[in-house]
Amino acid sequence: MEPILHVKNVAVIGAGPAGLAAIKYLKAENYFDRIVAFDQRDEVGGVWNYTGAVSESNQPDFTIPRTKPAGVVERPSTTISATGEEKRVFTSPIYDSLETNIPHTLMNYSDKKFPQDCPLFPPFAVVKQYLEEYASEIKEFLKLGTQIIEVQPIQEEGEKVTRWKVTYIDLATSIRSTEIFDAIVCASGHYSDPFIPHIPGISEFNDNHPNVISHSKYYRKPEEFANKRVIVIGHSASGIDISSQISAVAAHVIISEKEKPAAIHMETDSITYRPEISEFIHENRTVRFVDGHIESDIDSIIFCTGYQYSFPFLKGLNPPAITTGERTKYTYQQIFYFPQPTITFLTLPQRIIPFPVAEAQSAYIARVFSGRLTLPTFADMQAWEDGVVAEKGDGKFYHNLQFPQDAAYINMLHEISMSAEVIESRGLVNRGHGKIPPFWDEEARWTRQRFPMIKQAALNLGEERRNVRCLRDLGFDFETWKQEQQVEKEPSTPLALSKDDSTIHVRTEIMISDDAA
Helix, strand or coil: CCCCCCCCEEEEECCCHHHHHHHHHHHHCCCCCEEEEEECCCCCCHHHCCCCCCCHHHCCCCCCCECCCCCCCCCCCCEECCCCCEECCCCCCCCCCCECCCCHHHHCECCECCCCCCCCCCEHHHHHHHHHHHCHHHHHHEEECEEEEEEEEECCCCCCCCEEEEEEEECCCCEEEEEEECEEEECCCCCCEECECCCCCHHHHHHHCCCCEEEHHHCCCHHHHCCCEEEEECCCHHHHHHHHHHHCCCCEEEEECCCCCCCCCCCCCCEEEECCEEEEECCCCEEEECCCCEECCCCEEEECCCEECCCHHHCCCCCCCCCCCCCCCCEECCCEECCCCCEEECCCCECCCHHHHHHHHHHHHHHHHCCCCCCCCHHHHHHHHHHHHHHHCCCHHHHECCCCHHHHHHHHHHHHHHCCCCCHHHCCCCCCCCCCCCCCCHHHHHHHHHHHHHHHHHHCCHHHHHHCCCHHHHCCCHHHHHHHHHHCCCCCCCCCCCCCCCCCCCCCCCCCCCCCC
């Protein structure tokens, strides 16, 4: 494909972790006339903005079941604050005691570390403060309290390039405006639109027993489930944490999952495992499981079943990027909407470390939009996606980049970005190479491979885990591990990156100045 040379104005949709990274890499190109990041919230941080208790009944677009992504945005949703004053609140999945399940030494941006005195697995408030500090240098690019209503492709008469008409509403004044941008970066995330599967009887059950069925997005604290019989459906990160918290106060917790989770190493009087639910029966608040077992008098059912991909402001895309909500279609390298590659997406992949992935993707996008990198042909990008579909299917696993794939992905994007044209005359740092995206060395991959064990070791400490400041406090020391490998004179087993990691060499060696990270 020919270089993209017409992009001078870029709209970033979202000022959460991904959107902030996008601004920094776009800014670093010293090329664009205007960069604007829109966010419907009044503060940066995206989902890391805690919203307190918000009932599903206050969410007019929440349905049970919920198997299709949200429709076109018509008006901003609002809730009422605790003081009774109307306030723009966009529900976040952050709950009261949430802390990261990723060590901050792996989670952080490449150019900013977390405070030395914060816990290794920081609580959400620390992450929110971290993001506010990260955004302090780019506030002039932010347009907060502004909701994107629609993004439409347009083509002026006589022009060959597609531009984008962005319609948005100022939530403070309710004034609608329209602007034209040359390119779009969608950084609105995918932890907003809950997924609740259709199970026989679920609609009738919900009609007869409103507020019994919920989603992890609306969970806030275990005390709400004291002395109740609760079913938690799903046992990924949120399911594990929520079921563990609730079991301490509930009369009984049943974890429902297709296969018995390895994390349930023992069952007690207060917590048991059952397979999938096959039927909801509204009489006596009853559910039947696929093994035939029946449980009645259930007080609460929490679906920890994840979220759908949903970009309701992109209804003008043809072909549509979102159909079933299981994945985002036509996305080369999980980033570029290749039918019209001036629209891009950040952090679509699942099972990743989002901050460094957002950086790596943003570096690639910024270099393409500034003309320093070119994309493959449409046919090649289509062939790339076809290959992923052939390998992973056309559903929710398309975006799965579980380790070691995420490490290979970050390093691949690093190599691509560092191959961009060097333009010192533009004032780019690092001798014209520009802002350096993250690269995961052996220690980072070693940590990534072990972080489930690291998290479990922290949880085993109970409340004392909040005093853990580094991996060594939990008995994980990369340097000691390396030395043990050498002493034993056994070759260190390479940490696999991908089936084909022939393009992942050593890190591009560049003298990095203080302003380049």
